[in-house]
Amino acid sequence: MTPPPRRVTQRDIARMAGVSQATVSLVLNNRTDADVRIAPETRDRVLQVIAETGYAADPAARRLASGFNRIIGVFTYEPAFPSGSRDFFHPFLLGIEEYAERVGCDLLLFTSAPVVDGRRRIFHQDNRLRLADGCILLGREIDGAELLRLNRDRFPYVAVGRRDDAGGPVPYVGADYASAVHRLAERALDLGHRRLTYVGMGTAAESSHDRRRGFHAGTAGAESARQITATALTADATVDDLRADGSTVVFVEDFATAVALESAARRSGLTVPGGLSVVTLGDPTVPVPTDITFTGFRIPREEMGRQAVEVLTGVIDGSAGGLQQRLLPCELVEGDTLGVPGSAVDRR
Amino acid sequence: MTPPPRRVTQRDIARMAGVSQATVSLVLNNRTDADVRIAPETRDRVLQVIAETGYAADPAARRLASGFNRIIGVFTYEPAFPSGSRDFFHPFLLGIEEYAERVGCDLLLFTSAPVVDGRRRIFHQDNRLRLADGCILLGREIDGAELLRLNRDRFPYVAVGRRDDAGGPVPYVGADYASAVHRLAERALDLGHRRLTYVGMGTAAESSHDRRRGFHAGTAGAESARQITATALTADATVDDLRADGSTVVFVEDFATAVALESAARRSGLTVPGGLSVVTLGDPTVPVPTDITFTGFRIPREEMGRQAVEVLTGVIDGSAGGLQQRLLPCELVEGDTLGVPGSAVDRR
DNA sequence: ACCGATCGCTAATACGCATTAGCGGCAGCG
DNA sequence: CGCTGCCGCTAATGCGTATTAGCGATCGGT
Numbered sequence: 001m002t003p004p005p006r007r008v009t010q011r012d013i014a015r016m017a018g019v020s021q022a023t024v025s026l027v028l029n030n031r032t033d034a035d036v037r038i039a040p041e042t043r044d045r046v047l048q049v050i051a052e053t054g055y056a057a058d059p060a061a062r063r064l065a066s067g068f069n070r071i072i073g074v075f076t077y078e079p080a081f082p083s084g085s086r087d088f089f090h091p092f093l094l095g096i097e098e099y100a101e102r103v104g105c106d107l108l109l110f111t112s113a114p115v116v117d118g119r120r121r122i123f124h125q126d127n128r129l130r131l132a133d134g135c136i137l138l139g140r141e142i143d144g145a146e147l148l149r150l151n152r153d154r155f156p157y158v159a160v161g162r163r164d165d166a167g168g169p170v171p172y173v174g175a176d177y178a179s180a181v182h183r184l185a186e187r188a189l190d191l192g193h194r195r196l197t198y199v200g201m202g203t204a205a206e207s208s209h210d211r212r213r214g215f216h217a218g219t220a221g222a223e224s225a226r227q228i229t230a231t232a233l234t235a236d237a238t239v240d241d242l243r244a245d246g247s248t249v250v251f252v253e254d255f256a257t258a259v260a261l262e263s264a265a266r267r268s269g270l271t272v273p274g275g276l277s278v279v280t281l282g283d284p285t286v287p288v289p290t291d292i293t294f295t296g297f298r299i300p301r302e303e304m305g306r307q308a309v310e311v312l313t314g315v316i317d318g319s320a321g322g323l324q325q326r327l328l329p330c331e332l333v334e335g336d337t338l339g340v341p342g343s344a345v346d347r348r
Numbered sequence: 349m350t351p352p353p354r355r356v357t358q359r360d361i362a363r364m365a366g367v368s369q370a371t372v373s374l375v376l377n378n379r380t381d382a383d384v385r386i387a388p389e390t391r392d393r394v395l396q397v398i399a400e401t402g403y404a405a406d407p408a409a410r411r412l413a414s415g416f417n418r419i420i421g422v423f424t425y426e427p428a429f430p431s432g433s434r435d436f437f438h439p440f441l442l443g444i445e446e447y448a449e450r451v452g453c454d455l456l457l458f459t460s461a462p463v464v465d466g467r468r469r470i471f472h473q474d475n476r477l478r479l480a481d482g483c484i485l486l487g488r489e490i491d492g493a494e495l496l497r498l499n500r501d502r503f504p505y506v507a508v509g510r511r512d513d514a515g516g517p518v519p520y521v522g523a524d525y526a527s528a529v530h531r532l533a534e535r536a537l538d539l540g541h542r543r544l545t546y547v548g549m550g551t552a553a554e555s556s557h558d559r560r561r562g563f564h565a566g567t568a569g570a571e572s573a574r575q576i577t578a579t580a581l582t583a584d585a586t587v588d589d590l591r592a593d594g595s596t597v598v599f600v601e602d603f604a605t606a607v608a609l610e611s612a613a614r615r616s617g618l619t620v621p622g623g624l625s626v627v628t629l630g631d632p633t634v635p636v637p638t639d640i641t642f643t644g645f646r647i648p649r650e651e652m653g654r655q656a657v658e659v660l661t662g663v664i665d666g667s668a669g670g671l672q673q674r675l676l677p678c679e680l681v682e683g684d685t686l687g688v689p690g691s692a693v694d695r696r
Numbered sequence: 697a698c699c700g701a702t703c704g705c706t707a708a709t710a711c712g713c714a715t716t717a718g719c720g721g722c723a724g725c726g
Numbered sequence: 727c728g729c730t731g732c733c734g735c736t737a738a739t740g741c742g743t744a745t746t747a748g749c750g751a752t753c754g755g756t
Contacts, residue, residue, distance in 0.1 A: 020736045025714055037734055059479040060411040061712035064741050100459045106476050107457040111449045128454050131407040357742055368706045373744055385704055409742035412711045
């Protein structure tokens with residue numbers, strides 16, 4: 001751990017240009033305030049030396065002195081590039097990077113965050129959070145206690161995905177699941193469905209809650225609209241359960257579960273969508289092999305990433321005002337798995 | 349741009365624990381040298397206060413004072429998460445993240461690097477390079493001048509992919525393309541091929557050069573082994589050219605080009621591999637729809653990322669010694685596109 | 697009882713930059 | 727000629743931490 005060799009500093013530049021270190025700093029920051037004037041020839045001389053030496057300010061010192069350094073932290077509650085969550089995080093990062101590049105920010109990925117009780121923690125002994133001007137939070141579930149702390153510390157941040165209040169409103173850029181599911185439910189009713197079942201994953205995440213809320217709101221005119229949990233049963237057992245209930249359509253939270261249900265339904269003699277309609281409530285987050293285009297909606301992940309950075313920069317420089325919470329619309333996907341009920345072919 | 353609110357500092361901790369700031373620092377860094385002793389009860393008292401306040405050292409100040417901060421810079425010569433290069437960078441990042449997490453490092457992505465003359469530049473007015481202890485360079489082609497500068501500045505770095513010297517040896521973790529192509533060429537000769545053609549992309553990148561070198565070395569016993577450039581001709585024209593030359597096998601640098609050639613060959617009445625064998629020299633970097641398993645090799649991208657971080661940590665703490673250059677073997681893929689020549693079916 | 701050696705801690709300084717009060721010089725004005 | 731005001735710049739200070747020299751106290755030895 002030998003310290004790195006000494007680099008060129010502003011003092012060096014100052015000496016070479018025959019000015020003071022302060023002048024170098026002023027020139028570098030292009031300060032042209034009324035009370036800080038630098039003669040054009042002096043400025044040019046300093047810039048000349050800077051160009052010759054290829055000097056660039058030490059970002060750590062700059063940050064320490066000024067409090068800012070144009071770095072945006074990115075915290076992922078799971079590793080950012082795992083094969084498993086690959087298709088989940090990637091679009092977000094795509095948008096985040098794009099906007100960060102546009103506004104000239106670097107990205108600091110907090111990969112060092114240790115895992116405690118099965119999830120990553122922002123706050124730990126050696127967190128480098130404060131190296132960033134603010135940070136973006138990614139993850140299906142985010143610990144409320146950590147949000148609380150971020151709020152308390154007044155650390156600028158934006159969550160990707162809607163979050164409940166945590167000692168104050170949580171800035172976020174989310175997807176409007178409630179509205180999307182609502183519209184899908186109405187469409188099912190329009191097609192003649194009267195008994196609907198929502199198959200959830202049994203998680204407490206806001207994203208899950210919003211979908212259920214949308215389902216509930218959209219099925220007000222139904223004969224029956226119940227909610228069950230996928231993990232409790234196998235796909236085949238779930239299909240049996242649906243038959244027993246008389247449901248003609250399922251709204252499935254998890255894409256892979258929808259795929260499994262669809263094939264289980266057909267296996268049991270039900271056509272899709274005639275015998276059973278299957279609506280998915282989100283893009284696949286893990287690769288699932290299927291040729292079917294499911295009816296559902298598309299989550300604007302990339303755009304969420306972009307806007308998260310946009311909102312964050314607003315939060316950082318205090319210009320955000322009240323609009324620190326955004327819900328982006330989801331585009332509905334006209335798939336092949338939602339249709340008129342009653343054309344079931346039951347071969348049992 | 350109002351400065352962020354004052355945070356808890358070591359001075360605050362010191363006051364609360366009734367010790368000096370220096371003591372807090374010593375406790376925090378767990379210093380147990382012979383010439384620095386802290387009474388256990390004092391240490392506990394300080395740790396107690398630290399735990400209560402949830403204090404974490406300011407990384408900028410820490411970096412300024414010590415010269416290190418466990419941050420690894422990642423520089424990509426193209427945006428890191430674009431759809432186009434998606435499958436190219438992702439595996440590297442996967443490995444990089446994994447190893448960084450293991451050694452407790454954060455990753456700093458230099459997304460702010462501006463584009464000059466069509467490529468990103470590491471060194472620019474406002475680069476945050478020195479915020480990291482070292483950095484990893486990703487990209488098909490890396491500017492030699494920037495490598496030179498890194499060497500001159502003695503900034504720790506590791507390139508992913510072999511690089512030619514640039515004012516001294518360049519630390520890298522690359523894939524052994526030369527050996528892989530060499531072996532494939534020998535295999536072609538073994539199968540009876542006598543006239544071979546290498547279809548390159550006409551780039552000056554080391555990776556490209558290594559493949560050609562392997563091709564050259566592996567085809568010493570051939571009747572003809574020539575090299576042409578793909579971009580000069582359409583796939584159909586290239587196939588005509590191959591026929592005219594009497595080539596029975598093509599070694600194709602770019603995966604997408606290989607896909608195009610294969611279908612062009614079949615379109616022109618050649619069977620694959622009987623009429624024309626097609627060997628690919630790298631994994632697809634952009635999604636190309638094909639059902640064929642091409643004969644070629646696999647680039648250990650993920651492992652390259654991992655080992656790049658490993659080598660970098662060695663370079664940073666000076667323990668790397670001479671082993672700062674690694675070439676990882678590529679696993680050959682037994683596909684369906686390399687076979688015995690002469691069984692061509694020419695329907696022309 | 698005196699001296700040297702440890703022990704436990706602190707004061708002081710450096711790290712490189714941003715910021716501000718203010719200094720010397722010069723011009724303009726009366 | 728003296729005063730005011732502006733111009734161009736610098737000295738000084740702070741940001742929060744790591745590091746080191748060294749101080750007072752205690753202890754062991756003779």
